Amino acid sequence: MDNIAGTKSGLIWAVHITVAVLVALWLFPTVGLLVSSFRTADQISTSGWWAALFPAEINEVYRAAAPDDNRIAEGDRFVVAGNVFGQAGAKEVLVWGVSSRAIDAYRAGEVADLGDGETITLLADGTYEWRGNDDQISGRGQRMFVTAGAPPEFTTGNYSTVLFTEGSGGGMAKAFFNTLTVSIPATIIPILIASFAAYALAWMEFPGRALLIAAVVGLLVVPLQLALIPLLKLHLGIGIGKGYLGVWLAHTGFGLPLAIYLLRNYMVGLPRDIIENARVDGATDFQIFVRIILPLSFPALASFAIFQFLWTWNDLLVALVFLIDATGETTVMTKQIVELLGTRGGNWEILATAAFVSIAVPLLVFFVMQRYLVRGLLAGSVK
Amino acid sequence: MNPALQGLLTIAIGVGACVGYFYFANQILDKVIFPARGPNAGRNINRANHIRPWLFLFPAIFALGLYLAYPVVETLRLSLSDREQGGAFVGLDNYSQMMSEPKFWEAMRNNMLWLIVVPAMSTAFGLLAAQLTDRIGWGNIAKSLIFMPMAISFVGAGVIWKLVYETRPDDIAQIGVLNAILAGLGGAPQTWLTIPFWNNFFLMIVLVWIQTGFAMVILSAALRGIPEETVEAAIVDGANPFQIFFKIKVPQIMPTIVVVWTTITLTVLKIFDIVFAMTNGQWETQVLANYMYDKLFRAGDWGVGSAAAIIIMLLVSPILVWNVHNARKEMR
Numbered sequence: 001m002d003n004i005a006g007t008k009s010g011l012i013w014a015v016h017i018t019v020a021v022l023v024a025l026w027l028f029p030t031v032g033l034l035v036s037s038f039r040t041a042d043q044i045s046t047s048g049w050w051a052a053l054f055p056a057e058i059n060e061v062y063r064a065a066a067p068d069d070n071r072i073a074e075g076d077r078f079v080v081a082g083n084v085f086g087q088a089g090a091k092e093v094l095v096w097g098v099s100s101r102a103i104d105a106y107r108a109g110e111v112a113d114l115g116d117g118e119t120i121t122l123l124a125d126g127t128y129e130w131r132g133n134d135d136q137i138s139g140r141g142q143r144m145f146v147t148a149g150a151p152p153e154f155t156t157g158n159y160s161t162v163l164f165t166e167g168s169g170g171g172m173a174k175a176f177f178n179t180l181t182v183s184i185p186a187t188i189i190p191i192l193i194a195s196f197a198a199y200a201l202a203w204m205e206f207p208g209r210a211l212l213i214a215a216v217v218g219l220l221v222v223p224l225q226l227a228l229i230p231l232l233k234l235h236l237g238i239g240i241g242k243g244y245l246g247v248w249l250a251h252t253g254f255g256l257p258l259a260i261y262l263l264r265n266y267m268v269g270l271p272r273d274i275i276e277n278a279r280v281d282g283a284t285d286f287q288i289f290v291r292i293i294l295p296l297s298f299p300a301l302a303s304f305a306i307f308q309f310l311w312t313w314n315d316l317l318v319a320l321v322f323l324i325d326a327t328g329e330t331t332v333m334t335k336q337i338v339e340l341l342g343t344r345g346g347n348w349e350i351l352a353t354a355a356f357v358s359i360a361v362p363l364l365v366f367f368v369m370q371r372y373l374v375r376g377l378l379a380g381s382v383k
Numbered sequence: 384m385n386p387a388l389q390g391l392l393t394i395a396i397g398v399g400a401c402v403g404y405f406y407f408a409n410q411i412l413d414k415v416i417f418p419a420r421g422p423n424a425g426r427n428i429n430r431a432n433h434i435r436p437w438l439f440l441f442p443a444i445f446a447l448g449l450y451l452a453y454p455v456v457e458t459l460r461l462s463l464s465d466r467e468q469g470g471a472f473v474g475l476d477n478y479s480q481m482m483s484e485p486k487f488w489e490a491m492r493n494n495m496l497w498l499i500v501v502p503a504m505s506t507a508f509g510l511l512a513a514q515l516t517d518r519i520g521w522g523n524i525a526k527s528l529i530f531m532p533m534a535i536s537f538v539g540a541g542v543i544w545k546l547v548y549e550t551r552p553d554d555i556a557q558i559g560v561l562n563a564i565l566a567g568l569g570g571a572p573q574t575w576l577t578i579p580f581w582n583n584f585f586l587m588i589v590l591v592w593i594q595t596g597f598a599m600v601i602l603s604a605a606l607r608g609i610p611e612e613t614v615e616a617a618i619v620d621g622a623n624p625f626q627i628f629f630k631i632k633v634p635q636i637m638p639t640i641v642v643v644w645t646t647i648t649l650t651v652l653k654i655f656d657i658v659f660a661m662t663n664g665q666w667e668t669q670v671l672a673n674y675m676y677d678k679l680f681r682a683g684d685w686g687v688g689s690a691a692a693i694i695i696m697l698l699v700s701p702i703l704v705w706n707v708h709n710a711r712k713e714m715r
């Protein structure tokens with residue numbers, strides 16, 4: 001419906017600008033976290049993350065090299081030359097001065113007159129030349145107050161700290177694997193169970209089918225908060241305790257209604273002919289399911305797999321209740337981050353990096369599999 | 384053992400057990416219990432086919448029953464019994480104790496605020512984004528970027544937004560965007576998350592940020608489904624773009640708007656992680672789910688905790704009934 005008649009070009013510009021503003025607003029917080037995770041603690045605490053994208057201005061004081069050792073005679077005059085930054089071009093001189101009261105007196109390349117023929121000049125790359133007579137070029141080096149621009153500087157040091165330092169600094173690598181151990185079976189098991197059930201609900205005749213479908217729709221919205229106490233008691237009672245098995249079972253139970261609902265809706269729409277032909281040819285239900293239904297249902301399976309994976313990866317509550325015991329050996333990333341928020345609330349380099357480690361995988365999954373995610377959302381909520 | 388290896392091993396066992404059940408249960412049914420050979424071959428096949436649906440359904444029914452249906456009943460029972468008296472029936476004591484706590488009413492008030500603000504704002508922003516991105520060339524990229532927060536965990540989003548709300552003392556540079564803007568305008572820095580009442584809205588923004596993409600995706604599909612003739616007819620009649628949007632398009636996608644609204648409402652009712660990670664209910668930001676968690680795992684009072692869970696269930700149940708009603712109507 002692009003360019004429908006009556007659309008004014010001015011309005012189209014308003015649309016472009018509004019969308020650009022919306023996108024910028026939505027992206028800005030996440031970009032802030034990403035940029036912060038590559039900055040050092042010092043940088044983070046002295047300037048906002050948006051400043052990291054531009055050259056930073058810093059004020060520094062340098063001294064010319066000690067004249068008595070470094071001066072070179074040129075006739076009856078002497079010269080001390082060198083570079084204030086140590087190596088040419090490490091930073092860029094913007095303005096400079098020779099007195100603390102006028103630190104921006106000269107631009108780069110200008111010559112400062114120090115009186116009685118004594119001069120000093122400072123180039124943009126940091127090279128200086130200090131000239132004068134025997135008496136002037138002696139004692140201590142001339143001071144230079146430099147306002148320099150440093151190029152944007154980023155570090156990956158935070159990531160190694162957060163991933164590999166045990167204790168309160170991070171240990172995110174372990175938590176990362178724990179999260180993976182939770183979410184992969186917690187994604188696959190409900191898919192297996194739900195796809196068999198969905199097939200039965202879609203293509204097998206048996207009494208009570210309609211009632212079961214209604215029950216699934218009802219259970220779709222039961223808040224999992226209700227399940228916490230009874231199930232924790234049950235798990236402790238039958239000896240599963242807190243651990244991976246418990247958290248897989250819990251995620252399976254909580255994910256099943258959506259899985260069955262999505263998959264059944266999809267399977268019902270598959271062509272009846274294929275299934276009946278297979279039946280006539282003597283295929284059993286198990287064969288029909290494995291050879292025909294499963295491959296044809298791939299889009300629906302993928303949609304649900306993404307949902308469940310994102311949900312289990314990002315989950316905090318279920319892991320808190322069913323997985324993490326007093327030893328903390330099985331801690332997941334979300335829990336680790338909440339802990340860091342409590343203990344290292346001001347250390348943004350640690351927090352931002354830890355958070356980004358945990359959201360990197362979902363973001364990757366999101367951008368690669370977005371098509372299936374959208375399809376699943378549409379199937380799951382629009383009638 | 385290496386954690387990665389250990390993880391892989393546990394994964395293999397968990398998934399393997401599940402695949403094994405379906406495969407062997409079918410094998411046993413067809414080969415051992417009702418073999419399709421011998422004198423009763425035909426009858427055996429029929430019998431096996433009567434049992435097979437239940438074989439397929441058993442793990443699902445078992446898990447649904449145990450993990451969702453049973454807890455509803457059990458939580459109700461726990462909310463009516465007392466921990467200190469060894470689980471004796473105490474009627475509505477837990478509820479009356481809960482109702483006498485100001486923290487509970489604070490949580491109720493906040494939950495109601497969340498219920499009004501978050502679905503309304505998410506749907507409004509989603510509708511705006513859906514309508515606008517459908518009309519421009521780079522709309523799909525824009526959509527994908529607005530949709531992105533959907534993949535981020537509530538905890539991750541909490542950290543992201545805490546950085547936005549970060550406060551530093553007055554005399555040094557502000558590193559939180561909000562305070563930096565305020566400082567740029569000449570104001571004094573605020574600790575946003577500790578300002579009672581208004582801090583609720585700062586938490587809500589996080590959820591709106593996450594849910595807008597969801598609303599946008601669904602509403603955008605609905606907008607594309609509108610018959611073009613209706614829009615063309617309106618243009619011929621001289622309607623301006625705003626009239627087309629509000630008088631032609633919105634009424635036609637009203638059912639979808641309702642679905643989006645209720646889906647977000649369900650998320651809001653259960654909201655826990657954002658509050659838990661960002662304020663933990665301090666400074667008058669308590670919500671029901673976090674109140675419940677506090678009662679269960681900090682105070683160890685499962686009577687009142689269960690009562691709070693039942694309140695959440697009661698708030699959800701109108702939507703439950705409505706959904707089941709719709710699903711049944713559709714199947715007929």
